[in-house]
Amino acid sequence: MGCLPMNSMFRGANKVTLDTKGRLAMPSRYRERIRELSQGRLVVTVDRDQCLLIYPTPDWEEIERKLMQLPSLQPQARRLQRLMVGHATDVELDAHGRVLLSPKLREFAGLSRAGVLIGQGNRFELWEEERWKAREEEWLQGEEAEAGLPEELETFSL
Amino acid sequence: MGCLPMNSMFRGANKVTLDTKGRLAMPSRYRERIRELSQGRLVVTVDRDQCLLIYPTPDWEEIERKLMQLPSLQPQARRLQRLMVGHATDVELDAHGRVLLSPKLREFAGLSRAGVLIGQGNRFELWEEERWKAREEEWLQGEEAEAGLPEELETFSL
DNA sequence: CGCCTCGGTGGGAAAAAGTGGGAGGAAATG
């Protein structure tokens, strides 16, 4: 697992708005934890399904190491490396807990103003709002899915 | 199982009302137990069938840890992670035993005023009242169900 | 029958967070 202790995982969904300069205000409840973990330093990169991933820098560095250890000749692995390591951008919380997202990253995720920030354990996912809603509905409809349930999930108990 | 001793499981159905700010008063009979278990800290998240799940924080953290250990590249697992961890929200009992539910969570479960709080072992389920009634009837009718009973249930004895 | 207590409900004020704009400085360009 990551560098993040179990009891300090990121979770929850937050409506966020990017201002005209492309700044994202991290919800205040996460800020203290982020400063503890990485002195406010974060890495933003892209995900296969058109959202952004935001890691505290130490957690990202571990993932990057693992990524780069994957077999370089395998096309799948190279694709992942190019996508994720290639787009990884260092950012830092400003005095008001905001980070500046480059036009490239915003464009990748289709972000203009309204976004949703999703806590996912040791990272966040940032989605354009409409895209997130669409996906959410898709997932909820999707009962077809349970048909071929992977064995890890067969025995899972909530 | 969870962190909850057998003899302190939550059970029973309670009519509850959300006030205009979205606050839910936990029935008083559960409060002391919740404060013992988690100093009043709870995690609220969503369920696939449009209701909310409410766990004492320690119980939730165990589930979350298991969820996030599932393989990240598997679509099924990601879906579950995004839905459940993605919507998980920390809340705390206020001085009057109430918790504040975010607009997002209320919207998800279709909650405005009238709800039903169902004790379910180490967690609660919160349903919009009408939706609960409808489901209850459905289950009682329940023609389709008994047909293909999974083997875990074939041998189950009440 | 009235009083008193407890659980439930609503609202308001102080504090904190979100948002936008602007000034100063660095880098790039003519």
Add this chain to the structure above:
DNA sequence: CATTTCCTCCCACTTTTTCCCACCGAGGCG
């Protein structure tokens, strides 16, 4: 070398959130 543009840091305003207090109604007890 001067000028312009872009970026970053800082300040001020507005909105939201959080915490606290007061009321209402029902049920139990004297």
